[in-house]
Amino acid sequence: MISLAGRDILHAWGKFLFTGIGLGLLIGVTLTMAGVYRGMVDDGKALLDNSGADLWIVQKNTLGPYAEASSVHDDLYRSIRITPGVAMAANVTYLTMQVRKGDSDVRAMVVGITPGQVGTPGWPPYLVSGRPISRSHYEAVADIASGFRIGDLIRIRRHEYNVVGLTRRMVSSSGDPMIFIPLKDAQQAQFLKDNEAILQGRRRTAGNPAFNRPAVPGLLDSVIASQSGNPYVNAVLVTVRPGFAAEDVAASIRRWQRVTAYTRTQMEGILVGKLIATSARQIGMFLVILAVVSAAIVAFIIYSLTMDKIREIAVLKLIGTRNRTIAAMIMQQALVLGVIGFVVGKITATFAAPIFPKYVLLIPLDSIAGFLAVLAICMLASVVAIRMALKVDPAEAIG
Amino acid sequence: MDKRGIRIEGLSKRYGEGATAVHALKDVNLHVDAGEVVGLIGPSGSGKSTLLKCLGAVIDPTAGRMILGDEVTYDNGWKVRDLRALRRDKIGFVFQAPYLIPFLDATDNVALLPMLAGMPNAAARAKAHELLTALDVQHRAQAMPAELSGGEQQRVSIARGLVNQPPVILADEPTAPLDSARAMAVVRILNDMARKYATAIIVVTHDEKIIPTFKRIYHIREGVTHEEAGEGRAIDHGAST
Numbered sequence: 001m002i003s004l005a006g007r008d009i010l011h012a013w014g015k016f017l018f019t020g021i022g023l024g025l026l027i028g029v030t031l032t033m034a035g036v037y038r039g040m041v042d043d044g045k046a047l048l049d050n051s052g053a054d055l056w057i058v059q060k061n062t063l064g065p066y067a068e069a070s071s072v073h074d075d076l077y078r079s080i081r082i083t084p085g086v087a088m089a090a091n092v093t094y095l096t097m098q099v100r101k102g103d104s105d106v107r108a109m110v111v112g113i114t115p116g117q118v119g120t121p122g123w124p125p126y127l128v129s130g131r132p133i134s135r136s137h138y139e140a141v142a143d144i145a146s147g148f149r150i151g152d153l154i155r156i157r158r159h160e161y162n163v164v165g166l167t168r169r170m171v172s173s174s175g176d177p178m179i180f181i182p183l184k185d186a187q188q189a190q191f192l193k194d195n196e197a198i199l200q201g202r203r204r205t206a207g208n209p210a211f212n213r214p215a216v217p218g219l220l221d222s223v224i225a226s227q228s229g230n231p232y233v234n235a236v237l238v239t240v241r242p243g244f245a246a247e248d249v250a251a252s253i254r255r256w257q258r259v260t261a262y263t264r265t266q267m268e269g270i271l272v273g274k275l276i277a278t279s280a281r282q283i284g285m286f287l288v289i290l291a292v293v294s295a296a297i298v299a300f301i302i303y304s305l306t307m308d309k310i311r312e313i314a315v316l317k318l319i320g321t322r323n324r325t326i327a328a329m330i331m332q333q334a335l336v337l338g339v340i341g342f343v344v345g346k347i348t349a350t351f352a353a354p355i356f357p358k359y360v361l362l363i364p365l366d367s368i369a370g371f372l373a374v375l376a377i378c379m380l381a382s383v384v385a386i387r388m389a390l391k392v393d394p395a396e397a398i399g
Numbered sequence: 400m401d402k403r404g405i406r407i408e409g410l411s412k413r414y415g416e417g418a419t420a421v422h423a424l425k426d427v428n429l430h431v432d433a434g435e436v437v438g439l440i441g442p443s444g445s446g447k448s449t450l451l452k453c454l455g456a457v458i459d460p461t462a463g464r465m466i467l468g469d470e471v472t473y474d475n476g477w478k479v480r481d482l483r484a485l486r487r488d489k490i491g492f493v494f495q496a497p498y499l500i501p502f503l504d505a506t507d508n509v510a511l512l513p514m515l516a517g518m519p520n521a522a523a524r525a526k527a528h529e530l531l532t533a534l535d536v537q538h539r540a541q542a543m544p545a546e547l548s549g550g551e552q553q554r555v556s557i558a559r560g561l562v563n564q565p566p567v568i569l570a571d572e573p574t575a576p577l578d579s580a581r582a583m584a585v586v587r588i589l590n591d592m593a594r595k596y597a598t599a600i601i602v603v604t605h606d607e608k609i610i611p612t613f614k615r616i617y618h619i620r621e622g623v624t625h626e627e628a629g630e631g632r633a634i635d636h637g638a639s640t
């Protein structure tokens with residue numbers, strides 16, 4: 001027996017190819033959408049991996065430091081460092097902001113890290129060029145995606161920072177490139193006011209009789225000093241000694257320090273389950289819509305291809321072709337359309353992914369799932385056409 | 400009478416029920432022997448197509464008896480179980496328009512029938528080629544239907560009707576779109592094939608050109624058949640399509 005579907009496709013190959021390409025572009029968009037979601041998850045994981053931490057110590061009852069605001073005192077790390085099982089503890093601040101780059105600005109996540117100690121949690125694990133921050137002020141290490149080069153000046157608030165090193169794939173959970181600066185500068189940058197506001201603030205304090213007592217010299221200066229300093233950081237990053245379970249160490253920190261401690265697994269749960277959950281649902285909706293649209297397109301095309309063949313189908317039935325053979329012919333055509341569409345879609349997605357501003361991660365599992373979904377959709381879509389073909393009366397072939 | 404051929408006794412067919420019912424066939428009696436070509440003529444709406452559909456096992460008669468070859472296919476409400484296989488194995492169809500499958504070449508259009516019956520592709524194609532040769536279109540065997548002339552398409556379609564060597568061929572106005580010479584050629588082919596393969600052939604026609612060639616003719620008027628002797632005029636063997 002010859003393949004009726006195959007012959008028909010060869011005969012009308014142009015129609016199939018063009019329809020397949022159209023469908024393919026749609027599938028390409030679908031695969032890319034899935035890639036965008038995977039990219040977001042991967043950005044989140046990269047953020048956690050690159051921080052080098054086993055535990056995140058944040059303000060009690062917050063989901064900080066990435067999903068919610070968190071602030072802990074910057075001397076907390078000292079008492080955490082002496083908790084059994086803790087190898088290293090380091091302060092870190094995160095601040096997503098626009099930083100100036102010449103005449104334009106870039107969105108970046110400014111990370112404040114303790115200077116001078118490579119391997120400390122919070123530090124970029126490797127540099128693609130340059131050197132780590134070695135001075136405690138006005139040096140920066142930038143992610144290559146920010147567009148900065150070594151020797152560039154980054155303007156963050158009122159200060160300029162000299163780019164001394166570059167990293168790669170150091171991004172925030174929303175894909176913004178990271179810029180590392182010394183902790184003290186970062187703490188200041190979080191609350192830095194302009195000179196006018198500082199003067200205003202001082203004048204207000206000086207005008208308050210409770211702080212400006214003639215009998216207590218030095219009180220006003222101490223109050224002003226405490227107001228203008230920022231003794232807070234967003235989190236303390238902790239590495240755990242070998243042989244200790246992260247969860248046990250986290251439990252003892254929670255018990256003694258009135259803070260919340262998250263392990264790597266919990267942190268990943270927060271990032272993926274909470275921070276990007278809405279975006280994931282958004283993308284999920286898109287995938288559903290695209291699937292429905294693809295199904296409608298395949299259904300419509302297979303339906304009209306079958307409509308064009310009603311007479312031939314009546315003749316095929318009259319000369320004794322089984323319904324099964326006719327149904328198989330239509331379904332095979334739908335599947336071939338799906339396969340062409342998938343191949344075109346996969347190629348499109350592969351070439352389009354690097355063009356996207358944020359990370360698009362195409363994983364084989366998604367492709368396989370996508371392929372199976374396409375086949376399922378095509379089979380489903382051919383049902384309408386098959387039902388119509390089976391209803392064709394062989395008597396129609398006779399006058 | 401030969402054991403093969405067609406016998407129809409007291410066949411009737413009613414479309415619909417009650418007041419709107421149409422008695423398309425009332426009392427049809429006819430027989431066509433193996434190797435014989437018989438004409439079926441009648442005015443429009445007289446029931447010709449309905450009769451072919453009953454014979455072709457695509458609609459059920461209301462009453463009567465039909466025998467195709469050596470098999471009773473319908474007897475007052477009883478009918479053969481596998482009508483699809485009956486159509487495939489016992490009946491060849493030739494239509495007014497050739498209705499070739501546009502995505503199969505001439506050979507495969509003909510070979511499709513034996514393939515559907517389970518014959519291996521090579522054997523089916525060999526058989527198709529034999530028929531195409533008999534109908535003198537073997538030189539167009541690889542052509543797609545769209546590349547064939549109307550007469551060539553009709554011959555391929557006749558080859559398709561004959562390829563399973565069915566005991567019965569039902570032809571519905573097979574010459575309508577053809578000019579006189581080609582129409583005569585088709586009739587000649589049908590006569591040759593009837594003789595060569597001992598096939599019983601019914602040709603429904605309005606075509607004045609070919610009516611004189613039948614030895615026997617059934618007239619159908621308002622669903623009732625009347626047998627007449629035809630002229631049985633010799634067919635000009637020089638005619639070709």
Ligand SMILES: Nc1ncnc2c1ncn2[C@@H]1O[C@H](COP(=O)(O)OP(=O)(O)OP(=O)(O)O)[C@@H](O)[C@H]1O
Pocket residue numbers: 399414415421422423441442443444445446447448449450
């Ligand atoms: N499916 C149907 N339902 C109801 N009535 C029908 C149906 N098919 C045919 N008829 C009626 O049965 C009668 C016979 O129709 P049929 O098609 O057999 O005529 P015919 O001899 O083939 O005519 P023509 O030469 O115009 O093709 C007509 O009155 C027609 O209206």
Ligand SMILES: [Mg+2]
Pocket residue numbers: 399447448449
């Ligand atoms: Mg008719």
